[in-house]
Amino acid sequence: MRWSNPETGLVVPDQFIPTAEDTGLIHEIGDIVLGSVLAQAAQWSADGMPLFNISINLSAQQLRRSDSVSRIEVAVREAGLPFDRFVFELTENVLIDSSVETLRKLERLKGIGVRLAIDDFGTKYSSLAYLKRLPVDRLKIDKLFMKDFPGDAGSVEITTAIIAICRSLSLEVIAEGVETEEQVRLLQEKGCHLIQGYYFCRPLPPEGIRSFMNGRGRSMAPA
Secondary structure (H helix, E strand, O other), X not given: OOEEEOXXXXXXXXXXXXXHHHHOOHHHHHHHHHHHHHHHHHHHHHOOOOOOOEEEEEOHHHHHOOOHHHHHHXXXXXXXXXXXXXXXXXXXXXXXXXXXXXXXHHHHHHHHOOEEEEEEEOOOOOOHHHHHHOOOOEEEEOHHHHOXXXXXXXXXXXXXXXHHHHHHOOOEEEEOXXXXXXXXXXHHHHOOOEEOOOOOOOOOOHHHHHHHHHHOOOOOOOO
């Protein structure tokens, strides 16, 4: 999601999402995103395109809404789409607010069949303790570690450790911000399950997705 501001140009989520959370507008934004994603996925499915995994960010503010889980369940069900195709990525604020109520809602989300991921792991408030408490399926290594990977020994060591921990806990691990073939090769050697980044493709509008999928783009062998 991007905000096209006529005065300042393109504003990225890192800049406007915190303000949206502070003002409560995140709920409206979240509803728009979920509705748009489901409508597009339903259209692709109707057109005969195989439905791939679709990830949607879920903030702590959205999760605090009393009917957050039921809204997601109803929306996906009405769209006629399989729940297991959707991955809700938890922002760092969700990790901070891992209260009993939050954990209960995450368990309910798991119960309806969607999957959960911890986004941007390894920076700020991330903690290994969350991996034991939260009912998550995936962990995404923050793109910060890919910036100097594999040239920076520290980034390699941290990434290797995170991958090893995830695999030992039967968690799927994804590296974000991957841009080079050398990064892909080393991540495969380390046992990383999936990668995300410009190496495969830059962000595309909906009409560009079909061409990319038909062409298969670049592929990564299973780790």
